[in-house]
Amino acid sequence: MLKSAALGSVTLLSTLSFDEALWGRQLSEQKSRKPTAWDEIGPFYKRDAPQSAQLSRPGDPGLPVRVSGKVFDTRGNVLSGTKIEVWQANHQGLYDLDGYSYRGTLIADGEGAYDFRSVMPGHYPGRICQHIHYLVSAPGHKLLTTQLYFATDPVFEGDPEHNYTRDPLIQSSDLVRPVTLAGDPNEIHALVNFEIVVEQL
Amino acid sequence: MRPGSFAMVLFAGFATAAMAQAPQGSPEIIKLQAPVTSVALSATSNRAAVVSRDKKLTLWDLADSRLLRTIALVTADIDVTAISDDGRWIFTGDHSGNGCIWEASTGQAQFQLRLPHYPSAVSFSRDSKLIAIAPMGDPVQVFEVATSRMLYQTKAVTGGTEAIAFSRDGTSIATADADTTVRIYDARTGKLVAENRDFLLEPLALDFSADSRQVIAGGGDKVLIFISATSGKVIRRLEKTDEPVSFSSLRVSPDGSLIAAILMKAENMSQPAPVVMWEVSSGQKKSQWMPTTLALCMDWTRDGRLISAGSDSDSLHIWRVP
Numbered sequence: 001m002l003k004s005a006a007l008g009s010v011t012l013l014s015t016l017s018f019d020e021a022l023w024g025r026q027l028s029e030q031k032s033r034k035p036t037a038w039d040e041i042g043p044f045y046k047r048d049a050p051q052s053a054q055l056s057r058p059g060d061p062g063l064p065v066r067v068s069g070k071v072f073d074t075r076g077n078v079l080s081g082t083k084i085e086v087w088q089a090n091h092q093g094l095y096d097l098d099g100y101s102y103r104g105t106l107i108a109d110g111e112g113a114y115d116f117r118s119v120m121p122g123h124y125p126g127r128i129c130q131h132i133h134y135l136v137s138a139p140g141h142k143l144l145t146t147q148l149y150f151a152t153d154p155v156f157e158g159d160p161e162h163n164y165t166r167d168p169l170i171q172s173s174d175l176v177r178p179v180t181l182a183g184d185p186n187e188i189h190a191l192v193n194f195e196i197v198v199e200q201l
Numbered sequence: 202m203r204p205g206s207f208a209m210v211l212f213a214g215f216a217t218a219a220m221a222q223a224p225q226g227s228p229e230i231i232k233l234q235a236p237v238t239s240v241a242l243s244a245t246s247n248r249a250a251v252v253s254r255d256k257k258l259t260l261w262d263l264a265d266s267r268l269l270r271t272i273a274l275v276t277a278d279i280d281v282t283a284i285s286d287d288g289r290w291i292f293t294g295d296h297s298g299n300g301c302i303w304e305a306s307t308g309q310a311q312f313q314l315r316l317p318h319y320p321s322a323v324s325f326s327r328d329s330k331l332i333a334i335a336p337m338g339d340p341v342q343v344f345e346v347a348t349s350r351m352l353y354q355t356k357a358v359t360g361g362t363e364a365i366a367f368s369r370d371g372t373s374i375a376t377a378d379a380d381t382t383v384r385i386y387d388a389r390t391g392k393l394v395a396e397n398r399d400f401l402l403e404p405l406a407l408d409f410s411a412d413s414r415q416v417i418a419g420g421g422d423k424v425l426i427f428i429s430a431t432s433g434k435v436i437r438r439l440e441k442t443d444e445p446v447s448f449s450s451l452r453v454s455p456d457g458s459l460i461a462a463i464l465m466k467a468e469n470m471s472q473p474a475p476v477v478m479w480e481v482s483s484g485q486k487k488s489q490w491m492p493t494t495l496a497l498c499m500d501w502t503r504d505g506r507l508i509s510a511g512s513d514s515d516s517l518h519i520w521r522v523p
Contacts, residue, residue, distance in 0.1 A: 040321075040337050041360035041379045043447065043470070044421060046402045094468050097402060097421045097445070125469035135359065143359050145338060145379075168278075168296055 031076045033197040037172035039147040042133055044095045049085055049103040055118035056102065062091025062119030064189040065179075067132065067148065070112040071196045073141060078112025079198065082138040086116060088131070093122030120150070120190060128167040129153050134196070141198040148194050149176040228511075228518040231266045233259070237497075237512035239282040239293075244500035244508045246288025248305070251517055252279040258293060260305050263508070263519060272308045281320040285329035290346055292332060294320035300334060302346060312349035316342075322376075324365040326388065333374055335362035341376055343391060353391030358382065363405045363420075364450075368413035373430055375416045377404035383418045385430050395433030399426055405465070406448040410481075411457025419448030419462065425479070439484045446474055454501050457481060461507050461522075463496045471495060476509060478522070488522070496520075 056064070071082040087103040089095050096102060102121075106114045121130045130153050136144040149160070149170060156163045160176035170176070180191040235255035242249050248269075249261045258272040276295050283292040290311065294300040298316040303309070316336040323334050331352070335341045338361035340354040360379025367374055367388060374386045383397040383404050402421030409416055415436060416428045423446060427437040449465035458481055464474040473495050478488045492511060499509040507522040 038318075038338060040318075041403075043363065043403055043405055043465075044467075045360060045379055045381070046421070047381045048401065097423070097447070097467050126471050145360050 033072050033074050033076055034174075035074055035199045036136075036144060036146055036195075036197045037175055039145060039171055039175065040169060041135065041145040042147075044097065045085075045087065045133065045135065046097070046100070046103060049087065049100050049105045051107065052104045053106060053114075053116040055086065055088070055104045055116055060090070060119055062122070064117065065120050065192060066115060066117050066189060067192045067194055068113065068115035069194040069196060071108045071114065071136065071138065071198065072112060073138075074197055074199055078108075079138045079141070080108055080110045080112050082108040082112070082114075082136060082196075082198075084108065084114055084196070085135040085137075087133045088118065088121040089124045091119050091122045093124040095124070127169070129155050129170065136196055136198055138198050141200055144196065144198050146196075147175060148192070150179050150192065151176050152179040152190075228520045229263075229266060231261055231517040231519065233512075233515055233517060235277075236514050237517060238277050239279045240497045240510045240512065240517065241282040241284040241291070242498050242500040242508055242510050243284045243286055243288050244502040244506075245286045246284075247502075248284055248288040249510060249517065249519070250282050250284045250291045250305075251512075252277065252282050252293060258282075258291065258303065260291065261517070270305065270308050272303055281323050283323040283325060283332075285325040285332075285346075286327055287329040289329055290325065290332070292323050292325075292334070294323065294334070298336065302332065302344075302349075311346065312344075314342075314344075314349075318361075322362050322365045324367055324374075326367040326371055327369055328371055331367070331388070333365045333367070335365055335376070337361055338379075341365060341374070343374070343388075352389075355384075355386060355391055356393070358384070360403075363403055364407050366408045366416070368409040368430065369411060370413040373409070373413060375407050375409060375418075375430070377407045377418055377420065379403050383407060383416060383426075383428055383433070385416060385428075385433065395429065395431060397426070397428045397433040397435065399428075399435050402447075404448075406451040406462065408451045408453045408460075410453055411455065417451060417453060417460055419451060421447045421467070423447065425451075425460065425462075437484075439479060444475075449474070450499060452499055452501055452507075453481075454505050454507075455503055456505060459487060459505070461499055461501070463499060463509070478507070492520075 071079045084106040108114045131147040164170045164173040235253040239252040247263045254277045256274045256277045260270040278296045281294045291303045296319045300314045302311045318337040321337040333343045342354045343352045358378045362376045364377040374388045381400045385395045404418045404420035407418035419425045424441040425439040445467045446464040450463040460479045466474045473492045480487045509520045
């Protein structure tokens with residue numbers, strides 16, 4: 001029954017209870033998803049980052065950014081409780097090795113959702129593109145190291161689909177995400193959505 | 202990305218010679234026809250393997266700066282080059298994940314391999330019979346060079362391996378892993394023997410002590426830690442540096458009395474950073490100098506002299522520490 005519902009079988013629905021039909025519809029809405037592209041972990045990972053969705057401190061220079069998304073498996077199921085470690089350079093492109101500035105650990109909620117607030121990372125001099133590192137750990141799934149890039153990065157000249165290879169570490173243009181500016185002119189902030197898909201073990 | 206993967210570097214001198222034993226005078230210059238992308242040294246055999254932008258792998262005799270062989274490559278996009286201590290084998294690994302082991306005397310490929318990702322670290326065993334290759338983010342693969350047979354691969358660790366070293370006695374392999382752990386394996390079987398999780402940041406460089414009983418490791422924590430190769434426990438720590446640097450490369454001298462390190466500036470890994478030498482017995486710095494640009498690699502000669510290499514746009518620069 002589950003398989004039939006997942007395949008969207010109309011004929012079976014009339015024989016199902018309301019709850020079963022609803023479940024079946026939810027399943028039919030799920031899409032199989034491509035795993036998020038891998039990217040290297042980089043040399044500045046630091047373990048034991050505090051569990052916090054606020055990576056920047058009030059008044060920190062730089063364009064505020066809120067990154068949000070959901071974590072899925074490749075069958076489209078949301079993965080609540082997924083541990084997501086994020087770290088980045090500050091707006092000047094510098095990593096904090098002595099403390100935990102711009103480093104945090106997030107736990108995806110019951111809907112698989114996560115979000116954090118920070119500032120747009122600067123260009124680290126040893127790299128070409130602005131980026132935020134991710135280490136994603138979901139029980140029963142492969143660990144994922146990847147990096148989030150921004151379509152507004154001048155390196156891409158407005159065409160990340162074609163120009164993402166300018167940074168040889170970017171494995172897929174899917175990692176380059178659109179940036180939406182929001183807020184009033186005095187308090188502009190950036191919004192970025194980055195969905196994560198991990199593979200089952 | 203490691204500093205060794207940067208294409209254009211200049212190592213034309215040193216700004217300060219704070220202590221004794223820093224190199225004096227000018228480096229030896231080996232003229233090339235294109236900028237260097239990757240370099241490896243074998244001080245024991247007095248050889249340098251150089252990959253340049255014109256897709257050439259050249260082998261040099263450092264005794265008289267003589268070109269021994271030129272090998273044509275299909276790409277200049279080489280992330281890692283390594284040369285065995287006896288100078289017989291050269292490894293090149295490109296950014297597409299293609300690896301090749303070349304026989305230096307003939308210029309022929311001994312064997313080629315396809316890696317899941319580009320290599321992040323490579324090391325030959327001290328007897329030049331084995332090679333350990335870490336594809337970025339993946340388990341370390343160990344091969345017998347003469348037969349091209351893969352002996353084993355280590356278990357997967359988060360983020361993969363940043364540095365590999367074989368012990369002098371050939372019994373152990375140590376890895377500096379991105380999950381901030383130093384692991385020691387049985388070199389013959391790949392079985393995990395010990396691990397150490399004292400680092401908060403990634404360890405990026407390591408080597409064994411001369412007696413093979415300890416692993417000395419360093420990274421973003423800015424401290425050198427001596428680790429028991431059998432238990433993984435910390436035996437000793439040297440004084441932490443306050444400078445914003447990380448350890449990029451470590452080599453213990455043949456007699457075990459000195460440790461040399463190429464540092465990496467945390468704010469810009471492509472800028473030159475100090476090369477430092479410590480005396481193991483006292484834990485004190487014996488020498489430190491600042492090249493004007495990045496040091497790419499180094500090795501010890503059998504008689505205990507340090508050789509370091511860098512390059513500018515058309516030449517390889519070799520520094521020798523007395």
